[in-house]
Amino acid sequence: MKVLKNLIVKVKPRFEKGGSLYFLHSTFDAFETFLFVPDHTANKGVHVRDAIDLKRSMSIVILALLPAMLFGMWNTGYQHNLSIGLTAPFWATFWFGFFKVLPLLVVSYVVGLGIEFISAQIRGHEVNEGFLVSGILIPLIMPIDVPLWILALAVAFAVIVGKEVFGGTGMNIWNPALLARAFVFFAYPSHISGDKVWIEGLSSGEGIVDGFSGATPLAAAAEGSATPSFLDMFFGTIPGSIGETSTLAILLGAAVLIYTGIASCKIIVSTFAGGFFLSLLLNAIAPGAADPSSFLNVPAWNHMVMGGFAFGAVFMATDPVTGCQTERGKWIYGFLIGVMAILIRVFNPGYPEGMMLAILLLNTFAPLIDHYIVQANIKKRLNRAKTNK
Amino acid sequence: MSNHIRLSKGLNIPVKGTASARIIKTVLPDILAVKPTDFRLLTPKLLVQQGDTVKAGSPLFADKKNPSILFVSPVSGTVSEIVRGEKRKILAVLVKHNGKNEYINFNVPNPRNAEKADIIRILLESGLWPSIKQRPYGIIPDPEKEPRSIFISAFDSAPLAPDLDFALRGETDAVQTGIDILKKLTKGDIHLSMHIDNHASTPFHKLQRVISHTFEGKHPVGNPGIQIHHIDPINKGDIVWTIDLHSVAAIGRLFTKGVYDVKRMIAVTGPMAINPGYIETYPGMCMQQIKEFVAQPLRRYGEDLPARYISGNLLTGSNVGENGYLGFFDHQITLLPEGKYREMIGWAKPFRFKKFSVSRSYFSWLFPRKEYILDTNLNGGERAFVMTGVYEKVFPMDIYPMYLLKAILAKDIDRMEELGIYEVIEEDMALCEFVCPSKTEVQQIVSDGIELMIKEMS
Numbered sequence: 001m002k003v004l005k006n007l008i009v010k011v012k013p014r015f016e017k018g019g020s021l022y023f024l025h026s027t028f029d030a031f032e033t034f035l036f037v038p039d040h041t042a043n044k045g046v047h048v049r050d051a052i053d054l055k056r057s058m059s060i061v062i063l064a065l066l067p068a069m070l071f072g073m074w075n076t077g078y079q080h081n082l083s084i085g086l087t088a089p090f091w092a093t094f095w096f097g098f099f100k101v102l103p104l105l106v107v108s109y110v111v112g113l114g115i116e117f118i119s120a121q122i123r124g125h126e127v128n129e130g131f132l133v134s135g136i137l138i139p140l141i142m143p144i145d146v147p148l149w150i151l152a153l154a155v156a157f158a159v160i161v162g163k164e165v166f167g168g169t170g171m172n173i174w175n176p177a178l179l180a181r182a183f184v185f186f187a188y189p190s191h192i193s194g195d196k197v198w199i200e201g202l203s204s205g206e207g208i209v210d211g212f213s214g215a216t217p218l219a220a221a222a223e224g225s226a227t228p229s230f231l232d233m234f235f236g237t238i239p240g241s242i243g244e245t246s247t248l249a250i251l252l253g254a255a256v257l258i259y260t261g262i263a264s265c266k267i268i269v270s271t272f273a274g275g276f277f278l279s280l281l282l283n284a285i286a287p288g289a290a291d292p293s294s295f296l297n298v299p300a301w302n303h304m305v306m307g308g309f310a311f312g313a314v315f316m317a318t319d320p321v322t323g324c325q326t327e328r329g330k331w332i333y334g335f336l337i338g339v340m341a342i343l344i345r346v347f348n349p350g351y352p353e354g355m356m357l358a359i360l361l362l363n364t365f366a367p368l369i370d371h372y373i374v375q376a377n378i379k380k381r382l383n384r385a386k387t388n389k
Numbered sequence: 390m391s392n393h394i395r396l397s398k399g400l401n402i403p404v405k406g407t408a409s410a411r412i413i414k415t416v417l418p419d420i421l422a423v424k425p426t427d428f429r430l431l432t433p434k435l436l437v438q439q440g441d442t443v444k445a446g447s448p449l450f451a452d453k454k455n456p457s458i459l460f461v462s463p464v465s466g467t468v469s470e471i472v473r474g475e476k477r478k479i480l481a482v483l484v485k486h487n488g489k490n491e492y493i494n495f496n497v498p499n500p501r502n503a504e505k506a507d508i509i510r511i512l513l514e515s516g517l518w519p520s521i522k523q524r525p526y527g528i529i530p531d532p533e534k535e536p537r538s539i540f541i542s543a544f545d546s547a548p549l550a551p552d553l554d555f556a557l558r559g560e561t562d563a564v565q566t567g568i569d570i571l572k573k574l575t576k577g578d579i580h581l582s583m584h585i586d587n588h589a590s591t592p593f594h595k596l597q598r599v600i601s602h603t604f605e606g607k608h609p610v611g612n613p614g615i616q617i618h619h620i621d622p623i624n625k626g627d628i629v630w631t632i633d634l635h636s637v638a639a640i641g642r643l644f645t646k647g648v649y650d651v652k653r654m655i656a657v658t659g660p661m662a663i664n665p666g667y668i669e670t671y672p673g674m675c676m677q678q679i680k681e682f683v684a685q686p687l688r689r690y691g692e693d694l695p696a697r698y699i700s701g702n703l704l705t706g707s708n709v710g711e712n713g714y715l716g717f718f719d720h721q722i723t724l725l726p727e728g729k730y731r732e733m734i735g736w737a738k739p740f741r742f743k744k745f746s747v748s749r750s751y752f753s754w755l756f757p758r759k760e761y762i763l764d765t766n767l768n769g770g771e772r773a774f775v776m777t778g779v780y781e782k783v784f785p786m787d788i789y790p791m792y793l794l795k796a797i798l799a800k801d802i803d804r805m806e807e808l809g810i811y812e813v814i815e816e817d818m819a820l821c822e823f824v825c826p827s828k829t830e831v832q833q834i835v836s837d838g839i840e841l842m843i844k845e846m847s
Contacts, residue, residue: 002691005731033770036731041765045815045832046822047703047725048402048548051744051751053769054826055736057776060750126770170773170827260750264778325777325791374792378807385624 030127064253072242073097104139130169137177140243143197154180198239222352224293244311263318267334271313274338312355396606398785408656413666421673422714446493446649461516465491492648520636525811538577546611547702551656563641661696661724694726704819728766783820797838
């Protein structure tokens with residue numbers, strides 16, 4: 001530890017202004033502050049600061065993502081085995097998925113962090129921690145079969161157009177991870193929809209069990225065919241994007257986020273409330289037995305565990321940068337995400353999932369919601385001034 | 390009439406080194422300083438030269454914009470130095486104490502039947518006028534303008550703050566006289582706020598001619614700004630005054646004894662203070678004189694951390710250095726270890742027992758009674774605003790802190806006004822700075838905003 005510290009202190013001048021490696025100073029800084037909390041002290045203002053920083057906050061989010069990610073790895077192997085009619089022991093299943101998911105993670109981080117480092121260097125800023133989370137989120141909301149080059153393009157698009165053009169982490173309007181998914185969705189739709197892409201090896205079609213369908217429960221529901229049981233969907237042994245299938249694993253992450261206060265429980269709760277509310281409403285007007293294939297028939301509780309609803313509610317909608325910033329606004333924002341997600345799911349004929357578009361839509365409107373909340377506060381202040389005179 | 394107000398938002402930072410209720414020393418200052426920099430946007434006009442002899446109450450400099458506002462020497466002696474900074478800006482006037490207690494005798498009227506104009510004249514002459522703060526902005530009051538009301542906080546809730554009941558014991562009569570004097574300067578009320586925990590035992594609950602309020606909650610509940618917001622908020626065009634109890638007592642003494650006597654009890658606090666307690670001294674005293682109470686450098690993460698001398702509390706005080714001087718308004722010295730060290734992967738450690746955090750991503754909440762040896766390390770790097778809802782938990786006002794700060798950063802005067810800039814000064818938002826994960830310099834932003842408002846609105 002001491003050796004490392006001395007080394008850093010020794011080479012640091014080279015990366016400072018006038019040093020031979022100045023052009024790499026942001027990169028150096030990123031590694032230095034990763035290893036050691038900097039020796040900066042409070043100069044002006046408050047002399048003591050809370051121990052929390054963005055690195056800590058972001059690492060808590062990553063921690064919260066781990067259950068979903070690990071389950072996603074196992075499920076990748078499990079779904080693959082199902083498709084070829086094989087049963088394998090737990091660890092074999094996990095390792096199979098692990099080595100399928102790992103390249104996605106590596107590509108996402110290398111491309112994303114590469115761009116982040118370069119743009120931090122150009123701006124002369126410190127490298128922001130935001131991408132540490134986006135870098136893991138993006139692979140988790142992709143189908144396992146997504147080609148690496150598409151993933152790379154999507155990450156680059158998300159980081160450059162979604163974040164850096166606005167000024168970097170903290171300035172972006174849309175959730176970068178969802179933007180990456182939206183990019184694939186619109187640019188390469190065949191790679192993120194249909195029945196084949198969700199299960200490793202299904203697209204190439206070798207050795208597949210006869211009659212095996214890789215359809216996600218949502219696709220099945222949209223067609224009006226039978227969906228897996230609630231418990232299967234809750235535990236997550238279903239096809240879908242890598243990280244989104246297990247509601248249980250996601251809720252574990254949600255517990256961490258809510259408990260540490262890193263994510264707003266108001267958004268999570270109200271998103272579920274909004275989704276549940278609208279699905280109940282739809283259930284009430286559903287044709288039921290008259291048209292058993294109608295999407296309206298899908299019970300409200302099933303909506304909560306299907307597709308990306310839970311994952312979006314816990315990890316995407318709660319992004320503090322792109323969500324509402326006022327506490328009252330967060331309730332409205334979450335509720336509308338839930339409502340919109342179900343609305344898009346059920347009434348959109350082309351694609352059975354609505355969470356991504358719902359969140360991106362509400363990202364767009366979050367400042368407007370905040371505007372009205374803040375405006376109410378301003379009015380209150382104005383009225384107070386008037387009545388006092 | 391008594392009103393109770395309970396605040397649920399706020400934070401008491403659990404730092405070690407509360408002053409125990411005893412006097413550890415009477416510090417007769419050798420050299421002390423009167424600093425124009427203690428007052429917002431003050432341009433001083435010097436009235437003395439190096440070598441001049443002064444008494445306690447002799448003017449040293451005046452406000453250039455309003456030369457009737459005088460700043461005086463707290464002790465008798467000679468002007469030993471005029472300390473100047475960049476562009477010859479006057480930073481401090483140093484007075485060498487001659488050991489005698491020679492006072493200028495002011496011709497004070499009887500407090501009972503004093504006229505308003507006389508009171509203002511005497512307060513200006515005696516140098517006690519600047520001890521009043523005018524809101525909005527927390528500036529020296531304009532003698533031409535009458536305040537709507539006056540607010541006095543009878544307790545300090547800041548970290549390690551002195552116990553005012555102890556620091557002002559035996560001064561209740563002087564405080565009462567001060568209040569009677571101030572009452573003649575406003576047609577409105579004088580509001581006195583006490584903390585619910587000691588409002589029955591505090592000598593100040595017997596004060597007359599005030600409207601008493603009891604407050605409940607954590608810091609910043611003791612800040613007059615917070616109290617005003619909940620008692621009778623400041624609207625555009627309003628002028629109110631705030632004044633601390635020490636200054637009220639000084640006004641009382643001025644009108645009974647006719648002298649500028651600002652001797653007071655100052656708490657020496659903080660983790661680096663040996664036997665934290667109270668000293669009897671004058672504002673402007675030199676930190677050199679409390680050296681004996683400062684601990685040896687603290688060993689932490691392989692470095693020796695010397696003490697930082699803060700005039701004031703650790704949220705709003707200023708780092709004056711070991712040769713610095715106590716500020717005009719400060720009644721507390723905080724000694725903290727200077728956090729200049731590199732902690733290996735500190736942000737990733739599950740436990741950091743030496744650090745305190747309000748965030749549950751650490752485990753400080755498991756030890757609610759623990760007092761920490763907190764140091765001045767930033768604990769991270771500065772970033773853009775990312776997290777939301779953090780400031781709101783420690784800011785007990787009906788104001789959107791993040792939006793106000795952004796309006797200030799955008800220099801949008803109208804928006805600042807709409808969002809409540811008139812109601813805050815730096816100290817009210819200091820806790821936002823403490824908890825900020827992005828390490829934003831909140832108080833500096835507020836200060837810039839206030840200065841911009843003053844310049845644009847005058």
